Amino acid sequence: MAEPKSSKSSKSSKSKSKNDAKKPTTKSGAAAAPPSSLDAHFVPCADVKGLRFGAQLVTRALTVRRAAPLELPHLLRATATSGETNSDPLSFAPTTTLYIPTNFAILAHHAWHTLTLGLGTKNSKAAVFVFESGAMKAAADAAWPQVVPLGDVGRRLLRAAPGRPEMARFKFRKGCVTFYVYAVRAAGSRGFARADELRNVVEAVARLKDFLDHTAMLALPGQKSIDVAAAAAVQMGVVH
Numbered sequence: 001m002a003e004p005k006s007s008k009s010s011k012s013s014k015s016k017s018k019n020d021a022k023k024p025t026t027k028s029g030a031a032a033a034p035p036s037s038l039d040a041h042f043v044p045c046a047d048v049k050g051l052r053f054g055a056q057l058v059t060r061a062l063t064v065r066r067a068a069p070l071e072l073p074h075l076l077r078a079t080a081t082s083g084e085t086n087s088d089p090l091s092f093a094p095t096t097t098l099y100i101p102t103n104f105a106i107l108a109h110h111a112w113h114t115l116t117l118g119l120g121t122k123n124s125k126a127a128v129f130v131f132e133s134g135a136m137k138a139a140a141d142a143a144w145p146q147v148v149p150l151g152d153v154g155r156r157l158l159r160a161a162p163g164r165p166e167m168a169r170f171k172f173r174k175g176c177v178t179f180y181v182y183a184v185r186a187a188g189s190r191g192f193a194r195a196d197e198l199r200n201v202v203e204a205v206a207r208l209k210d211f212l213d214h215t216a217m218l219a220l221p222g223q224k225s226i227d228v229a230a231a232a233a234v235q236m237g238v239v240h
Helices: 002-030 058-062 071-078 103-115 133-143 152-160 195-207 228-239
Strands: 063-066 096-101 122-130 148-149 166-174 177-185
Touching: 002 058, 002 228, 058 103, 058 152, 063 103, 063 122, 063 152, 071 096, 071 195, 096 133, 103 122, 122 133, 122 152, 148 152, 152 177, 177 195
Parallel strands: 122 177
Antiparallel strands: 063 096, 063 148, 096 122, 166 177
């Protein structure tokens, strides 16, 4: 009766030795390539999440335009918190592209909101792209249209990005304007070369107060001045 017990103990000792031999390899393999926190957000441009509309069917047809280089820092400072004073102007021009609502989109939002007695949405969207390099931004600016409907941003901007890069999306709801910040890097890269610039953009957007209307965007240098008569004319045109 003692002999079977010895055979079982020998088998258990062999299995323990095998398990002990496997443990170092699994630990070394896990520690070989630790992913960074930013890398976890990047996915291929074909899989990145686009703009979300829900039941805002009218918003999909409204257009956004590519902003001038100095309009992004101007917009981010337009509704900055009163306790913050930034004497140095933010400069995102070398590797950042911004798409904001056009004049027509802003007026259409207000007209739709008025005609529906406040039931229609006046929420709009803005997209900020922070590229890994100036060359990548230049290629995208050359390939992307100057004006695009919001409903086509996913198909004509995100999916059609030159070189099929990887993107990370960050979403911020600020009152009637929702900001979508996209970090764009080459496929297969690790980390982000413009991490400081991306951090500045994300922190600046996060500090913004809620937009009650689109007055800040109408005041941007690239927008034409719009008075009350012009807004009324647009509303009358929609009614007829």
